[in-house]
Amino acid sequence: MIRRIGLAILVIVAALGIVAWNTEPPRLLSWADAAVGGGRGAELVGDAIPFGTTGQTLDVWRPSATSATARLPVLIFWYGGGWVHGDRRAYAFAARAFARAGFVVVVPDYRKVPGVRFPAFVQDGAQAVRWTRDNVGRYGGDPGRIGVSGHSAGAYVAAMLTLDRRWLRAEGVDPRVIKAAAPMCGPYDFFPFDKRRSIDAFSGAKDGPMTQPIHFARADAPPMLLLTAGNDVQVGAHNANNLTARLTALGAPVEHRDYPGLSHENVAMALSVPFRGKAPVLANTVAFLRRTLR
Template identity: 30%
Template sequence: MTLFRFLALPALLLIVVLVLVANEVAQARPSRRTTDIAYVPTSEAGFDTQRHRLNVYAPRRKAAVPYPVVVFIHGGNWNSGNKNLYSFIGRRLAKQGVVAVIINYRLAPQAQVPAMADDCARAVVWTYQHIAEYGGDPQRVFTMGHSAGGGLAALLAADNQLFSRRGLAANPVRGAILDDPAGLDMYDYLRKMQYGGDEQYLVPFGQDPAGWKAVSPMYYVTAQTPPFLMFIGGETYPSISSSSEKFRQKLKTLGREPEFAVLAGKKHVPMVLQLYWKDNVIYQALRKFVGAAG
């Protein structure tokens, strides 16, 4: 079995997520949702009417100071996933005093990971420039992701060039929350090609080892990298547990040791499904990490 096969949304997971989304609509959570905002100018060549959009979930109650902001990046093997499946995360965060931005980005085979990372960076740039209109604090923008989205969230926090290329003088990401992240070191993974079917990852990552390294967060972290909050499933796939521990140790040597927790008994898919419940351990730590008052 291919070690990363879990990253695709299987039919069962899709059904479970759709049930959660339907339940969210029925319960009308206390948040203000604004959907399908284009974070790339619609007149720009290459604008993707489906993938270059995001949803914002803001608390309904007004606050004396702006709310912290979390930009959530979905997983799905770099070739699947949709922001609309994760409305429950947006609503949970809004209920707890966080403005949530749930994004789409282009997927393989139409796009490769460098383009995906650029899409995610452009969504963060939009957030930085516009989130005050939704009650969010542009000085407290954090990235968050599960699986492939976790790797992208880490890359955004670590690779400042993603933002300098888009005209920002400094990286606006103040920290990253990684939920069972994949792709932290695809340079190492793809050089080994240990598992049957690994060739499929040459579609999103390309054939060039230099390209694999260029989108691996492991090679960008420095002593100035913002803080990380990491959660790993106790029964996740070996590639995730080993690369996450390697990432943790790299940060530790730089004096940036992350908050790190292994959740006993959790497999990869339940690591994101548990975010349906607002009192789970990830939200408890996230609130402190981003400075949420709710």
């Protein structure tokens, strides 16, 4: 009997190991976050909702027991993955964190390399903003108080939609619908393309500078908080430094907050309950969004 129990335990451990081995780290983090209470105080109220014209879907989260007639501030969050990997459900830990802080959170999917190249993922992002403007009121969100955020490649999408007004206008959306942006560890000034991910994602772009968020810095940009990691080896520090300097020179409201000792991945991880002690990423972002979306 003891030998059978021991064998059963070994089988379970092996099975869990196989699952973990074949699962992307963000999804594992979402599972761990839920296991230690990350889901308390937040609820998924919209699951795999279709939006746009390319078959993409999004999730909607909000604080638990929120009335449908509430008018809470809204955050659209795009996940990272080098324009190649990622999906909305794997980043449930981020959505729950902001929902528990009092936001209605929209997490959209978007098309990825190698199936598409720029500007497909930005266009998908613009369609997600349009859906949010038109529908978030049904979930207790205020369409007049929409902020955007994202990590890495998702931060690029958030920054482009905040600064380059072409994409929202193409969807019939007033660019001023975005009231604040808090992108995390994003590439904003990376032309000419010298890394495999950016070469793959932006090959075929006819005008390289027109793919760069920094190219569209403007004095009337909404308030931006750029969050970076001191030990980020994936996205160079010059991206946030240069965009901050450009916006500041133009007189636009911008803040830059760096977290020394953190890696590129650590900034996103710090949104989860298990790793929240790494740095006050969540607290700083929430404070900024509350102030700018009040």
